[in-house]
Every structure is written in C-alpha cells, then in structure tokens.
Amino acid sequence: MNSKKIIAVAVKLFFWLLLIAFFWWSFTNDMFSRISEEPVQFFNLLRDHLTLVGISAGIAILTSVPLGILITRASLRKSEWLVVNIANLGQTIPSLAILALAMGFLGIGLKAAIVALYIYSLLPILQNTVAGLDSVNPETKDAAKGMGLTPLQILFKVELPSAAYSIIAGIRTAVVLNIGTAALAYLIGGGGLGVWIFTGIQLFDNSYLISGAVPVTLLAIGVDFLFRGIQYLLVPKGLRLAQQAAIESV
Template sequence: MNSKAVIAWIVKIAFWVVIIAFFWWTISNNMYAQILENPEQFAGLLGRHLQIVLISSSLALLTAVPAGILLTRPKFKKYEWIFVNTANLGQTIPSIAILALAMGFLGIGIQAAILALYVYSLLPILQNTIAGLKSVDPAAKDAAAGMGMTPTQILFKIELPMAASSMIAGIRTAIVLNIGTTALAYLIGGGGLGVWIFTGIQLFDNTYLISGAVPVTILAITVDQLFRVMQLFLVPKGIRKAQKAAAAT
C-alpha cells in the first residue's frame, strides 16, 4: 500500500470518527427533541422541503437538458455562449438575492422559492450536458453515420450514452445544491426545514437547529449516493472503463 492510499484511509477513518462523535454528542444531549416531540410538524416541513426541491429540480432538468442538446447541434452552436452566460449569471448571483428577486415577481410563498431554485439549478445541468456531448469522440459519430444511422439515432444510441456520466454528474450537483439552498426558502415564506434552522438561530436553541440542519444534510448525502449508484446502471460499463482509463492517463 503506497503513501497516498495510507493517507486516504487515515482521512476516511478520521472522517467517520468525527461523524460518530457528532451524532453521539447530539443524541446524548437530546438535540433531536423537536423531531421526537413534534413528528407531524417535522413530516410537514420535510414534505414541503422535498416538494420545493422536486419541482424546481424537475423544471430545471426539463429545461436544461433539451437546451444543452439543442445547443450542441450544428445549427444552434453559435447561440451557446448566450444561453450559458445567461445561466451563469443566475449562478453567480447570491442565492438570497435570487430569492429576493423571485419574491418581487411572485410575492411571498412557495412559488417564489421554486422559481429562485429553478434558476439556481440551470447552470450545472446545462454546462454538464453540453460538456458531455462535446466530449463524444467525433470518430464514433462518423462511424455511426457511415453505418447509415440518422442524426436522431446517433444522438440517442451514441452521444447520450457516452455523455451520460457528465450529464448525471450535473444533475446530481444541481439537486444536492438545491436541497441545501431550499433551507433559505423560509426567508420568503416558502417553508421547509429552514423553518427550524432559522428558528434555532433566532432563539439560540440547538434542538431546533440540529433537528432541521441534520435531516437536510442526510437528505443531500443520500441523494448524492443514489445518483452515484444510478450512474453505474445508466452509463454503459465499457464507457465507464474507457473514461477511467482516460482519466488515469
């Protein structure tokens, strides 16, 4: 075992020691009292949190993936910089500012939160879709065309499978960011687990803060791992091996 592997194992062990110590401290100090004493309220806040994430992420997915595909087609490549820079603008603006702007258009409530998080989710999905499709070997597309495949067949049978790894990574990033940022929806009346997080901050009450923040963190980690597993099923094994070999060189 080389030094890099040893360091990696030490970091992993240290990480799990910190995690176990943290949960031992929070449980022994009854930091999850709000969840245990108010399970119905917790379920309602969690449901609203998931609702905001699901709707905003789905809208971003349905917008950014087709746009990314369209912008890699020869007729529309010249418009790529316009769309990417527009999406980049939404990403560079602080999330609180986006929430405030959305509230100015739609008022206080869940609709404003969904709009803000939709805008905030576009860039990772759009960029990774474009990057994944651009990374497809032109020789593979030429060979498919030489076999008589139509542009549509090349897209679905060659380009999308080879770009799937990058696309899924972008979707995963956007949704994980969304889960964390949705906590700010409380500031514009959107609800979610941010209600307990900000209540804990305002009241200096760790039971509210931990009961809201830890589920958000666990949810983000769970979704991240689910997408990593999904990547194993959606990306062909041969393509995964080729990408690993290319990354190693």
C-alpha cells in the same frame, strides 16, 4: 499502499470518528428532541422541502438537458456561448439575492422559492450536458453516420449514452446543491426544514437547529448516493471505467 492512499484512508477514518462523536453528543444531549416531540410538524416540513427540491430540480432537468442538446447541434452551435452565460447568472448571483428577486416579482411563498431554486439549478445541468455531448468522439459519430443512422438515431444511440456519465453528474450536483439551498426558502415564506434551522438560530436553540440541519444533510447525502446508483446503471461499463481512470489520473 502509497502515500496518497494512506492519506485518503486517514482522512476517511478521521471523518467517520468525527461523525460518530457528533451523533453521540447529539443523542446524549437530546438534540433531536424536536423530531420525537413534534413528528407531524417535522414530516410536514420535510414534505415541503422535498416539494421545493423536486419541482424546481425537475423543471431544471426538463429545461437544461434539451437546451444543452439543442445548442450542441451544428446549426445552433453559435448560440452556445450566449445561452451558457445567461444560465451562468444563476450561479454568479448569490442565492439570497435570487430569492429576493423572485420574491419581488412573485411575492412571498412557495412559487417564488421554486423559481429561485430553478434558476440556481440550471447551470450545472446545462454545462455538464454540453460538456458530455462535446466529449463524444467525432470519429464515433462519423462511423454511425456511415452505417446509415439518422441524426436522431445518432443522438439517442451514440451521443446520449456516451454523455450520460457527465449529464447525470450535473443533475446530481444540481439536486444536492438545491437541497441545501432550499433551506433558505424559509426567508421568503417557502417553508421546508429551513423553518427549524432559522428558528434555532433566532432562539439560540440547538435542538431546533440540529433537528432541521441534520435531516437536510442526510437527505443530500442520500440523494447523492441515489444518483450515483442511477449513474452506475445507465452508463455503459466501458465508459464508466474510462471516466474513473481519467479522474484518477488528474
């Protein structure tokens, strides 16, 4: 075992010990009491949080993936720089500022929060879609063209399967970021688990804070693992191994 692997194992072990210590402290000090005492409110807040993330991320996926495909076509290649930089505004502007702008146009409530989260989710998906499609070997596409495949067939049978690893990674990143950012929706009346997080901050009550923050964290981790599983199932094994080798060589 080389030094890098030893360090990686040590870091993982330290992380798990820290996690066990945190949950032991939380349970012994009854920090999750809000969930057990107010289960109906907790599940209502969780439902609102999932609604915010599901709708905003879903629309972002339906927008960014087709848009990424379009701007990688030869006839629209010149528009790539403009489209990507417009989407980049959603990441360069602080999330609180995006929420404030959305509230200014749409008022307080769920709609403003969904629009803000949608804008914040666009760039990772769009960039990874473009990067994945650009990484497809031109010789592979030429071979498919020589076999008589139409441009549409080449897209669905060659380009998208080859770019699937990158596209799903972008979606995974966007959704996980969205879950954490959705906690801020409380500030503009969007609901979600941010209600308990900010209530805990305002009241200096750790039971509210932890009962809201820990489920958000676990939800983000769970969704990350879910998309890793989807990535494993959809990406061809050869491409998956090639991507992993490229990451490990960096």
